[in-house]
Amino acid sequence: MVEPQLCDLSVPGRQGVRYPEPDVPRAELPANLTRQELPLPELSEIDVIRHYTRLSQLNHSIDTGFYPLGSCTMKYNPKVNEEVARLPGFASLHPLQPIETVQGALALMFTLQEWLKEIGGFAGVTLQPAAGAHGELTGVLIINAYHKSRGDTQRTKILIPDSAHGTNPATSAMSGLRVVEIKSDSRGNVDLEALKAECDDTLAGLMLTNPNTLGLFDEHVEEVIRLVHEAGGLVYGDGANLNALLGIVRPGDLGFDVLHYNLHKTFSTPHGGGGPGSGPVGVSARLVAFLPTPVVAIIEAGEEGEAPLYGFVTPEKTIGRVKAFNGHFAMMVRAFTYILMHGPQGLRQVSETAVLNANYLLALLKGVYHLPYDRTCMHEFVLEGQWEDAPGVRALDIAKRLMDYKFHPPTNYFPLIVHEALMIEPTETESKQTLDAFAEAMLKIAEEAHTNAELLKSAPHTTPIGRTDDVRAAKELVLCCGVEAKP
Amino acid sequence: MFIPHTEAEREAMLAKIGVKQVEDLFHDVPAAHRFPELDLPPALTEMEAMAELQSIADANETVRNLACFLGAGAYHHYSPAAVDALLRRGEFYTAYTPYQPEISQGTLQAIFEYQSLITALTGMEVSNASHYDGATAVAEAVNMAYAHFRGKRNKVVLSPAVHPQYRQTVRTYTAGAPITLLGDDPSADPLEGPQALLPLLDAETALVVVQYPDFFGRIFDYTPLAEAVHAAGALLAIAVNPLALGLLKTPGEMGADIVTGEGQSLGLPLSYGGPYLGIFATRQEYVRKMAGRLVGETVDLRDGKRAYTLTLTAREQHIRREKATSNICTNVALMALASAIYLSLLGKNGLRQVAELNYHKAHYTADLLARIKGYRLIDSAPFFNEFALACPRPVAEINDHLLEHGILGGYDVQQDYPQLKNTMLIAVTEMNSRDEIELLAEVLTEVAHG
Numbered sequence: 001m002v003e004p005q006l007c008d009l010s011v012p013g014r015q016g017v018r019y020p021e022p023d024v025p026r027a028e029l030p031a032n033l034t035r036q037e038l039p040l041p042e043l044s045e046i047d048v049i050r051h052y053t054r055l056s057q058l059n060h061s062i063d064t065g066f067y068p069l070g071s072c073t074m075k076y077n078p079k080v081n082e083e084v085a086r087l088p089g090f091a092s093l094h095p096l097q098p099i100e101t102v103q104g105a106l107a108l109m110f111t112l113q114e115w116l117k118e119i120g121g122f123a124g125v126t127l128q129p130a131a132g133a134h135g136e137l138t139g140v141l142i143i144n145a146y147h148k149s150r151g152d153t154q155r156t157k158i159l160i161p162d163s164a165h166g167t168n169p170a171t172s173a174m175s176g177l178r179v180v181e182i183k184s185d186s187r188g189n190v191d192l193e194a195l196k197a198e199c200d201d202t203l204a205g206l207m208l209t210n211p212n213t214l215g216l217f218d219e220h221v222e223e224v225i226r227l228v229h230e231a232g233g234l235v236y237g238d239g240a241n242l243n244a245l246l247g248i249v250r251p252g253d254l255g256f257d258v259l260h261y262n263l264h265k266t267f268s269t270p271h272g273g274g275g276p277g278s279g280p281v282g283v284s285a286r287l288v289a290f291l292p293t294p295v296v297a298i299i300e301a302g303e304e305g306e307a308p309l310y311g312f313v314t315p316e317k318t319i320g321r322v323k324a325f326n327g328h329f330a331m332m333v334r335a336f337t338y339i340l341m342h343g344p345q346g347l348r349q350v351s352e353t354a355v356l357n358a359n360y361l362l363a364l365l366k367g368v369y370h371l372p373y374d375r376t377c378m379h380e381f382v383l384e385g386q387w388e389d390a391p392g393v394r395a396l397d398i399a400k401r402l403m404d405y406k407f408h409p410p411t412n413y414f415p416l417i418v419h420e421a422l423m424i425e426p427t428e429t430e431s432k433q434t435l436d437a438f439a440e441a442m443l444k445i446a447e448e449a450h451t452n453a454e455l456l457k458s459a460p461h462t463t464p465i466g467r468t469d470d471v472r473a474a475k476e477l478v479l480c481c482g483v484e485a486k487p
Numbered sequence: 488m489f490i491p492h493t494e495a496e497r498e499a500m501l502a503k504i505g506v507k508q509v510e511d512l513f514h515d516v517p518a519a520h521r522f523p524e525l526d527l528p529p530a531l532t533e534m535e536a537m538a539e540l541q542s543i544a545d546a547n548e549t550v551r552n553l554a555c556f557l558g559a560g561a562y563h564h565y566s567p568a569a570v571d572a573l574l575r576r577g578e579f580y581t582a583y584t585p586y587q588p589e590i591s592q593g594t595l596q597a598i599f600e601y602q603s604l605i606t607a608l609t610g611m612e613v614s615n616a617s618h619y620d621g622a623t624a625v626a627e628a629v630n631m632a633y634a635h636f637r638g639k640r641n642k643v644v645l646s647p648a649v650h651p652q653y654r655q656t657v658r659t660y661t662a663g664a665p666i667t668l669l670g671d672d673p674s675a676d677p678l679e680g681p682q683a684l685l686p687l688l689d690a691e692t693a694l695v696v697v698q699y700p701d702f703f704g705r706i707f708d709y710t711p712l713a714e715a716v717h718a719a720g721a722l723l724a725i726a727v728n729p730l731a732l733g734l735l736k737t738p739g740e741m742g743a744d745i746v747t748g749e750g751q752s753l754g755l756p757l758s759y760g761g762p763y764l765g766i767f768a769t770r771q772e773y774v775r776k777m778a779g780r781l782v783g784e785t786v787d788l789r790d791g792k793r794a795y796t797l798t799l800t801a802r803e804q805h806i807r808r809e810k811a812t813s814n815i816c817t818n819v820a821l822m823a824l825a826s827a828i829y830l831s832l833l834g835k836n837g838l839r840q841v842a843e844l845n846y847h848k849a850h851y852t853a854d855l856l857a858r859i860k861g862y863r864l865i866d867s868a869p870f871f872n873e874f875a876l877a878c879p880r881p882v883a884e885i886n887d888h889l890l891e892h893g894i895l896g897g898y899d900v901q902q903d904y905p906q907l908k909n910t911m912l913i914a915v916t917e918m919n920s921r922d923e924i925e926l927l928a929e930v931l932t933e934v935a936h937g
Contacts, residue, residue, distance in 0.1 A: 002793050003592075006600050006831060016832035017567045019840045023921040027850030029843075030869040033706055035736050039607045040835040045569055048831045052824075055597050056578035060590035063577030076489050077581050080533050085758075086571070089544025092551045095561050095760030096898055098886065101553075104546030105759050118526055130619035130762070131817035133804070137660075144663055170804035170814035174630070176663025179809045217515035248513055253520040264817070268489075272821030273594040274584040274616065274780065276762030292659065320659035324560060324622035324652040324749070325760030337540055341488070343530030348522070352509045353490050359512055360500040376512055403590055408583075414805070431491040432500060458789075463589040466789025468796040473785035477774070477798070479613045480603035481784070484835070 003054050005481045010041035016048050039484040058464045059273070060408050066434050068361075070380045070411035070423025071165070071213055073243045073265035075354075080341075081268065081334035090333050095325035099311045105329065106310035109296040112336045113280075119339075119347070120239075120259050121252025122282030124315075126291045127327040132240055134322065135260025135279030136171040136207075141319045142258060142283060142290045143205050143234045144175055149290075149317055152232065155204040159228075161190050163214060163415040165240060168207045177204055184417055188216040188373040190224050199231035209238035210251070213415040213423065214373050215358065215380035217244070225255035234258065234287075242266045243427065244355055244379035247348025257284045263328075267335035278331035289317040294326070353428035354379040357435060361426050364439035368446045372418050380425035382418050390449040395420035397456035398445055404462045405441035488533075550757060550895065554923040556852075558873045558914025559702070559898035560621065560650050561763070564730070564841075565917060566754040570828045580821055584780070588796040589787075595795035598820065599782040601827040608732045608830070609746040610739020611768035615779035617818040618765030621726060621749025622653040625696060626660035627767060627778050627813055628724040628745045632694035633666055634812045635776045640693035640721065644670040644684055647677040648701035649726060651903035657696075666693075677904050678703070678866055681712040692721040694745075699725050699738060703900075703912065704849075704873030705866060706735060713742030729753055729766060729826075731871045733833075733842030745769045754829030755822055764822040775802060778813030841917055845872035848924065849915040855928045856913070861935035865910060873914040875900060875907070879935045882911045892930045894923070 043051075060067070067074035085091065093102055113125040129135040140158070147155040158177040160168045162184055169179045180198055185191040190208070206228045211217045218224060225235050237251045237259035243266045245251065251259045263269045263278035271277070283291060294312035302308040312326075342350065355378050362371070362381045369383040385395025399409030399422070411423040426435060448455050460466065492500075497509070506512060513521060531539060555563040574580060578593060585591030585598075598616045605614035618624040629643050643661075645654050645668055654671055661668065670687050671677075681697055688695070695716045700706045709725060716723040724745040725738040730752035732738075738746045750764030751757070769777055783798030804811040833841060849872040857864050861879035876897070878885055886896035897913035904910075915924065 003596060005596070006603070010834075015834055015836050016569070017837050019565075019837065019844055019917060022844055022847045024848055024851035024924070026843075026847050027854075029734070029846065030706065033708055033736050033869060034734060035732070035740075038733065038835050038839055040604065040833075040838060041831060042834045042836070043831055045567075045832060048828060049569055049573065051831070052573045052579075052597065052828060053576065055593035056573075056576040057593065058591075058596075059578040059582045059585075059593035060587070061578045062581035067583065069583055072583055074581075074583060077577075078489060078533075080537060082575060082580075084537065084540040084544075086756075087541060087544040088549050088551050089541075089547045091756040091758050092549035092563075093547055093759040094550055094555060094557050094563065094757050094895065096557055096559055097548070097895060098890070101548040101890070101895075102759065104543040107546070108543050115527055121523075130623070130819070131815075133814045133816045134619060134623070137814060141659065141662060165816075166803075166805035166808045166811070167814045167816050169809035170807070170811040173809040173811070174660075174663070174814055217513075219515055222517055247525055248522065249516045249520045250523055253523065254517065270580045270821075271583045271817075272580050272819070273582045273591075273597075273824065274820030275817040276619075276819040276822055277817040278762075319662065321622070321652055321655040322659055323656055323761075324620050324650070325763075328761040329759040330756070330762060333540070337536055339527065340531050340539065341533065341536050344525035344527045346530045347525065347527070349490060352512075353492060355512050356492075356497065356500055356504075356509050359504045359506075363504045376515065378512075399587070400589065403587070408590065409587060429489050429491070432496045460589050461789075464592055465589055465787035465792055465794045468588045468787050468794045469785045470796055470798070473783040473796050473798040476783075476785070478784040479774070479781060479798075480599070480606045483600065483603045483607050 006041040007482045007484060009043055009047050009051060010484060012042055014042040014044045016043050016045040041483045065406055066430060066438055067408040068410050068424045068426050069408060070425040071240055073425060073427055075268055075427040076429035077268050077270040081337055084337050085330045085333045103310055106296055108336055109332060110310050112332050113296060115339050116261055116280055116282055119246060120282040121250025123285040124288035124291055125280055125282045126295055127280045127332055128292050128322050129279035129281055130323055130328055131275060131277035132260055132262045132279045133167040133171060135281045136167055137174060138281050138292055138322050139236050139258040139260055140171050140175040142287055143236060145290045145319050146287055147204055154202050157202045158204050159198055159206040162417050163212045164207060164209055165238060168238060188214045189218045189220055192220060195224060195227055199227050201232060203231045203233035205234040205236055207236040207238060209241055211241045211244050211378035214382050215377040216373060216375055217378050221254055240265065244351055246351040247344060248351050252284060257287060263331050263335040268338045269331045269334040276328055276331060278328040289315050290319055291315045292320060292322045293318045350428050357426040357428060357430060361424060361435050361439060365442055368443055380423060383422045384418060384420050385422040386420040387449060390453060393449040393453050393456055395422050397459060398422065401445050401456045401459035402441060403460035407438055407441060553893055553895040555895045556897050556913050556915065556927060557895050559912055560749060561757055562752050562914055562916055563757060563918050564752055567832050569832055570754045570825055573828050574821060574825055579824060585797060588794060592795060595782050597824050597827060599784060599795050601823045602782060604827055604830045605766055605768055608729055609768045610737025611746050612771040613774050614768040615777055615781055616820060617823040618767050618779055619819060620763040620765045622656035624747035624765035624767045625653045625726050626657045628747050629657050629661060629694060630812055631776050631778065632722045633664065635773060636693050640691050641665055642667045642669060642691040643693055644687045644695040646684055646697045647671040647675040648703060649696055649698045650702045681707050681709055685715050688715060688719040688721065692719055694722045694724055696724045699727050700731055700871040703866060703875045704870040705868040706871055709741045730842055733838035734846060750826045753826035755825055762819050762822055764819050764826055776812060779815050779818060844917040848919055849873065852915045852924045856931060859928060859932050859935060862931065872916055873912060876911045876913055878909045878911050881909055885934050888934050889930055894927055894930060
């Protein structure tokens with residue numbers, strides 16, 4: 001059954017919500033600026049509820065099943081988060097209210113800044129960035145501004161390991177930097193010789209994901225950072241994989257100068273089908289003055305036991321504003337609640353269990369699936385989705401076949417340095433039973449690959465739709481429907 | 488709580504891995520820095536956390552218990568209950584980006600319909616799946632125009648009547664690119680209409696950015712501007728309040744090449760500034776230069792059924808890496824969904840109705856306030872639901888006084904435009920009753936005499 005489009009459901013004359021008649025005299029409308037046609041659908045409330053409810057049921061989600069998508073940290077999103085974010089005392093605040101009327105919100109933001117500093121080992125934090133990539137842009141602009149402020153205008157080269165997320169090079173290019181790729185060594189670490197060869201006085205910095213996208217903690221991370229620092233560069237940490245490190249190690253202690261946190265990964269705020277996220281950025285002492293504006297600060301100390309007055313300040317050498325208003329506040333409320341409910345031991349247990357789950361799953365799958373870098377992994381690991389004796393079967397087929405077993409596939413074809421990559425991140429919120437069931441499906445699929453490859457090539461079989469015709473999608477490029485009722 | 492493991496299960500898992508204790512999995516982490524003691528408060532139970540959060544929330548005054556006349560890019564509107572009821576479905580909000588179309592048709596079709604609704608509303612041909620907010624959408628428009636001309640045109644004209652925070656965001660985004668921003672230097676008169684931008688156009692101009700309604704709430708027909716911009720070979724971007732488009736002529740009709748917008752007015756809570764919704768629409772010919780995700784209609788290969796999938800992904804960072812127009816990855820899909828649900832519920836007639844309510848109430852308010860001695864409207868141009876009022880005293884003082892009467896006063900324009908002294912930007916929406924409006928007038932009268 002194909003769900004109709006809005007236009008198919010539209011019936012002229014229907015309306016899902018009514019408004020009162022104006023309680024003031026009507027003003028004359030500006031005739032030359034008034035639109036004649038408003039081609040929107042016409043639906044009653046129940047039409048809308050059923051349409052979107054049926055659509056929702058076509059999705060796989062964390063609430064309905066295991067979602068081991070590597071580098072995405074699809075952990076359970078606590079329901080209490082959704083409640084607190086909707087408290088009228090948070091949801092009904094205008095971003096430009098006088099600070100005296102929003103001391104609760106500002107105190108929450110200030111405290112979250114302090115907590116993120118503590119968790120990451122940094123001297124300053126901005127909550128402004130809207131997502132991980134936005135945090136990257138913020139961080140790299142800070143690095144640029146730092147070098148510029150020292151007259152180091154020749155520092156325009158940024159090093160990015162070949163295992164990095166695509167956002168890293170895209171961010172660097174947007175920031176006007178020249179990207180040089182650094183290869184990985186045979187153990188999945190940054191290749192130290194390749195790094196040394198690029199460490200010169202044009203170096204702006206290195207963008208490092210640690211643990212990297214292979215799920216491996218760089219065995220020479222301190223050496224890597226030292227080399228970059230000695231060349232006058234700064235080290236950016238991509239916090240996409242921070243779920244492995246809470247209470248395990250603070251990136252700031254290792255020498256990272258900048259790091260973005262993904263509140264929507266590590267701190268359990270939901271992914272929302274692609275967003276909104278939230279990507280706060282932490283920085284070391286020498287970069288605090290460059291943070292984007294505004295930052296929440298205590299602007300008047302409280303007198304004897306009284307609460308202080310919180311407000312916004314602009315850092316002295318700020319890179320400027322990265323978006324309107326105050327960041328994704330509703331996500332901050334969720335992350336604040338999550339940290340509050342975990343405390344220091346609880347956060348450490350999150351990362352320990354995330355790493356335990358990943359290594360357990362790895363132990364169940366290793367041998368049947370080729371593990372290109374055979375080391376203890378952190379919160380995720382990467383397998384090869386191909387066998388020499390099962391020609392024609394690709395990672396994509398394994399991914400699609402997993403859907404028939406009611407699992408979301410792992411990330412596939414990333415990182416780029418592994419052939420037919422399957423990148424698996426179970427997260428800490430999955431039980432042993434779930435991991436066992438997933439492993440069982442993976443092993444069954446490996447067997448099917450050798451005995452009945454066609455079953456994989458034509459998968460999935462049990463999903464609402466089969467594989468999509470992506471060539472047609474790109475060629476015919478139908479990007480919108482008429483949303484008005486069809487005549 | 489959120490981790491299901493029993494001690495016995497942990498032991499069994501460790502045994503399978505072949506280590507004695509979980510600490511053994513962290514030998515790659517430098518020992519000197521391993522397992523730091525984090526200085527954080529001890530864990531609370533859900534019951535305790537809820538109470539704590541409630542008490543923090545209670546320390547705020549909200550637009551629910553104040554009469555809100557504050558806008559300046561974020562507005563207090565009514566969001567029908569059905570919007571949030573649907574957003575709370577875990578199948579929507581706990582899903583990831585729909586990279587696997589077979590099990591993500593819900594999100595994909597919803598985004599496809601969002602794209603459709605936005606094109607219908609703006610009069611444009613294609614919409615992407617969203618940017619972060621109204622400010623970054625403008626910055627992405629600048630990026631796109633620069634990429635479109637392959638760096639051969641490097642001037643971008645920003646109207647000084649574009650939201651100050653949007654212009655600041657564009658400055659930050661373009662800090663590393665050889666782009667010259669002009670039009671909004673402090674000497675520019677922000678109240679001059681779009682014609683003031685014409686002398687700035689030349690063969691180097693890539694893009695002109697205006698807002699509709701502009702920061703001061705004013706609405707202009709940008710058709711003559713669009714003609715002049717096109718004659719100069721450049722592109723025109725119009726940043727919109729989509730709610731206003733329930734009533735107003737579309738930017739598409741005026742000749743816009745790019746339409747950006749802040750979608751918060753389409754049923755999203757104020758939430759102290761976010762998450763909101765960055766709208767981005769353009770013409771078909773520019774679709775390959777547009778950043779952000781796009782959902783396309785196709786068929787499935789199993790049964791030939793109608794289906795949806797992310798398309799033209801080769802434009803994006805995960806494929807193009809350093810050659811991508813933008814680094815955007817995560818967007819604000821759930822907010823786009825909220826706006827689509829909102830637009831579906833209101834539909835053709837409801838959106839027009841709510842837009843008119845805003846218009847009538849704002850005009851009633853403006854008439855009333857302009858008649859008070861000491862106050863006047865600073866401009867005579869048509870406006871939508873917001874207008875700038877010259878006041879007899881500094882806005883901050885007036886707002887203190889208004890707050891004592893339970894009124895959240897308007898935005899102090901002088902913060903961004905020093906030349907506009909004692910000027911308050913007042914927003915009026917369907918949420919403001921006639922009583923509230925008349926109370927505002929009363930208190931303003933009192934303040935003028937005080």
